[in-house]
Each structure stands twice: as structure tokens, then as C-alpha cells.
Amino acid sequence: xxxxxxxxRERKLSEHLEQVTAVRWFRDNYPxxxxxxxxxxxxxxxxVAEKMRLEGVVPGIPDLMIPAWRLxxxxxAETGGRLSPAQKEQIAYLESVGYRxxxxxxxxxxxxxxxxxxxxxxS
Numbered sequence: 001x002x003x004x005x006x007x008x009r010e011r012k013l014s015e016h017l018e019q020v021t022a023v024r025w026f027r028d029n030y031p032x033x034x035x036x037x038x039x040x041x042x043x044x045x046x047x048v049a050e051k052m053r054l055e056g057v058v059p060g061i062p063d064l065m066i067p068a069w070r071l072x073x074x075x076x077a078e079t080g081g082r083l084s085p086a087q088k089e090q091i092a093y094l095e096s097v098g099y100r101x102x103x104x105x106x107x108x109x110x111x112x113x114x115x116x117x118x119x120x121x122x123s
Contacts, residue, residue: 060086
């Protein structure tokens with residue numbers, strides 16, 4: 001099992017590095033299961049943001065999806081990360097239509113939650 005070089009470092013990681021570490025760990029440990037990010041956040045030029053909105057980007061959709069597990073994951077920094085009202089609204093909606101949603105504060109929270117999840121049978 002190959003682990004990210006970021007794992008085990010003492011310094012606090014940014015939300016970006018926490019997510020990079022989480023995706024790397026997941027892919028190393030679940031090689032046949034697709035995980036992908038949803039490019040919703042970040043700062044963009046106004047024209048790019050409008051183009052993405054017209055293409056269907058929806059504010060508040062979680063950061064990651066694992067389709068085979070019907071699972072969305074919102075990654076937050078280990079400390080201080082909070083859900084926006086749009087994120088709360090979208091997570092509530094996704095759960096109401098049968099998806100599981102996790103809010104993970106850092107890589108370790110993600111890893112522990114994934115390990116503890118009950119298996120999801122294919123639909």
C-alpha cells in the first residue's frame with residue numbers, strides 16, 4: 001500500500017492538501033472504485049464563473065463523489081472549516097434522494113469515516 005508523503009506530517013494542511021491526501025489514500029486503498037472531484041469552489045474570473053454556471057455548476061455541491069457507493073464528501077480544513085448555507089441545503093437535498101454525504105474535517109476524518117462506512121450494494 002502506497003501512502004501519500006503528506007500523511008503523518010505534523011504541520012496543519014490546507015483544505016486543498018487534505019483533499020489531495022484523501023483522494024490519493026482512497027485510490028491506493030480502493031483501486032477499483034472511482035472517486036472524483038467536483039470543481040465547484042475557488043475564485044475564478046467573472047467570465048469563467050458565468051460560463052461554468054451556464055454549464056450547470058451548482059453552488060454547494062460537495063467536493064468529492066464516489067458513485068459506486070452513492071456517496072458525496074465535503075472536505076473541510078481540519079480546524080475552522082464550516083459549511084455554507086448552500087452546502088447545507090445541497091447536502092440535505094442529496095440525502096433526501098438517497099445519497100450518503102460526509103463532511104470531513106481533514107484527511108484523518110475522511111480516512112476514518114471511509115473505513116467505518118458499511119458497504120453499499122450496487123443498485
